[in-house]
Amino acid sequence: xxxxxxxxxxxxxxxxxxxxxxxxxxxxxxxxxxxxxxxxxxxxxxxxxxxxxxxxxxxxxxxxxxxxxxxxxxxxxxxxxxxxxxxxxxxxxxxxxxxxxxxxxxxxxxxxxxxxxxxxxxxxxxxxxxxxxxxxxxxxxxxxxxxxxxxxxxxxxxxxxxxxxxxxxxxxxxxxxxxxxxxxxxxxxxxxxxxxxxxxxxxxxxxxxxxxxxxxxxxxxxxxxxxxxxxxxxxxxxxxxxxxxxxxxxxxxxxxxxxxxxxxxxxxxxxxxxxxxxxxxxxxxxxxx
Amino acid sequence: xxxxxxxxxxxxxxxxxxxxxxxxxxxxxxxxxxxxxxxxxxxxxxxxxxxxxxxxxxxxxxxxxxxxxxxxxxxxxxxxxxxxxxxxxxxxxxxxxxxxxxxxxxxxxxxxxxxxxxxx
Ligand SMILES: C[S@@+](CC[C@H](N)C(=O)[O-])C[C@H]1O[C@@H](n2cnc3c(N)ncnc32)[C@H](O)[C@@H]1O
Numbered sequence: 001x002x003x004x005x006x007x008x009x010x011x012x013x014x015x016x017x018x019x020x021x022x023x024x025x026x027x028x029x030x031x032x033x034x035x036x037x038x039x040x041x042x043x044x045x046x047x048x049x050x051x052x053x054x055x056x057x058x059x060x061x062x063x064x065x066x067x068x069x070x071x072x073x074x075x076x077x078x079x080x081x082x083x084x085x086x087x088x089x090x091x092x093x094x095x096x097x098x099x100x101x102x103x104x105x106x107x108x109x110x111x112x113x114x115x116x117x118x119x120x121x122x123x124x125x126x127x128x129x130x131x132x133x134x135x136x137x138x139x140x141x142x143x144x145x146x147x148x149x150x151x152x153x154x155x156x157x158x159x160x161x162x163x164x165x166x167x168x169x170x171x172x173x174x175x176x177x178x179x180x181x182x183x184x185x186x187x188x189x190x191x192x193x194x195x196x197x198x199x200x201x202x203x204x205x206x207x208x209x210x211x212x213x214x215x216x217x218x219x220x221x222x223x224x225x226x227x228x229x230x231x232x233x234x235x236x237x238x239x240x241x242x243x244x245x246x247x248x249x250x251x252x253x254x255x256x257x258x259x260x261x262x263x264x265x266x267x268x269x270x271x272x273x274x275x276x277x278x279x280x281x282x283x284x285x286x287x288x289x
Numbered sequence: 290x291x292x293x294x295x296x297x298x299x300x301x302x303x304x305x306x307x308x309x310x311x312x313x314x315x316x317x318x319x320x321x322x323x324x325x326x327x328x329x330x331x332x333x334x335x336x337x338x339x340x341x342x343x344x345x346x347x348x349x350x351x352x353x354x355x356x357x358x359x360x361x362x363x364x365x366x367x368x369x370x371x372x373x374x375x376x377x378x379x380x381x382x383x384x385x386x387x388x389x390x391x392x393x394x395x396x397x398x399x400x401x402x403x404x405x406x407x408x409x
Pocket of ligand 1: 016017018019069070071072073074077108109110111112115140141142143146195196197198212213214215218244
């Protein structure tokens with residue numbers, strides 16, 4: 001591919017989604033965008049690049065961005081963040097919300113839904129312990145295709161065997177042919193909508209807990225800083241932010257600080273939050289239903 | 290940690306063994322439930338990867354016999370089978386299985402299931 005053409009794709013992805021493509025990842029363009037080029041009647045990526053100069057078709061741009069997203073996810077991914085959610089964050093936040101008895105959670109790059117649905121299963125399991133709470137989980141992503149998959153909540157045999165305990169599969173899923181679909185009561189706990197993290201977040205409201213896991217890794221420092229800065233305005237003063245295992249706020253933004261003793265969890269810089277982390281909450285392996 | 294791999298297909302046993310050895314887990318093999326039971330009487334493993342349909346004694350019969358057998362510690366049992374419907378899975382869990390792998394599987398799934406029951 002010509003450097004000029006590579007730059008067209010690189011710039012488009014950066015402006016439209018924040019995703020950074022370095023020259024050593026050029027092969028990703030080839031493997032992921034060649035099918036898009038074919039669908040749009042272009043012989044190859046160079047031909048499609050020509051069509052992207054000037055005022056390109058918005059639908060084509062959208063397809064290119066979607067094709068370049070990495071949607072890798074799994075139920076209870078990395079386990080520990082979910083043990084922490086169940087045994088430390090949820091007890092803390094329900095205590096904080098004894099008066100309003102409302103809980104708002106945002107999964108800011110939810111992919112095919114495993115992350116928000118893991119949370120709804122925990123909320124369902126824990127409901128008795130915390131009494132009646134009105135819970136609202138919002139799942140957003142830049143890929144419409146992946147959101148559609150999240151809404152239908154139908155997963156392959158492979159997907160339901162990664163991270164999901166068999167007891168939860170039996171309890172919350174229905175088998176349809178070779179696939180598994182989440183039951184309606186868990187499904188309807190999550191609302192999905194398209195949202196680009198580069199866009200203004202003011203319309204989204206305020207959340208008690210934000211999951212923004214395994215997406216900042218695709219962005220450059222300035223974009224990370226900008227997103228985290230705006231995100232801090234959507235997090236309640238006593239709220240909790242989750243980042244992915246390879247992500248941090250340190251050296252990126254002053255808006256958040258790590259919660260003492262709890263890796264991967266962050267709070268407002270001026271927050272006085274202290275979480276009680278039991279051995280159970282800190283368990284690295286095995287999400288226990 | 291010792292894992293007993295019980296499957297009448299030597300190919301499946303070999304594939305599972307290769308994945309487990311990558312994870313630094315020692316392996317023993319048995320080709321049916323009867324062999325598996327004898328192997329357990331010699332050396333009790335920490336975990337058993339168990340096929341369902343096998344000649345001589347099937348996986349379910351073996352597990353029930355094992356669970357009824359007085360031993361200081363019971364190994365964890367992970368079914369690993371093509372019996373992939375809810376009825377079979379429920380029956381296995383009710384009879385004392387700890388986890389359940391639906392074939393075909395890959396190394397991610399095996400690792401995930403081992404983590405699930407606290408072995409890793
Ligand atoms: C690797 S997945 C992470 C899924 C889940 N949070 C997890 O940790 O398993 C990354 C997701 O971020 C989405 N994404 C990428 N850029 C985005 C953007 N600018 N705005 C919103 N979502 C974006 C992708 O579509 C993809 O589904």
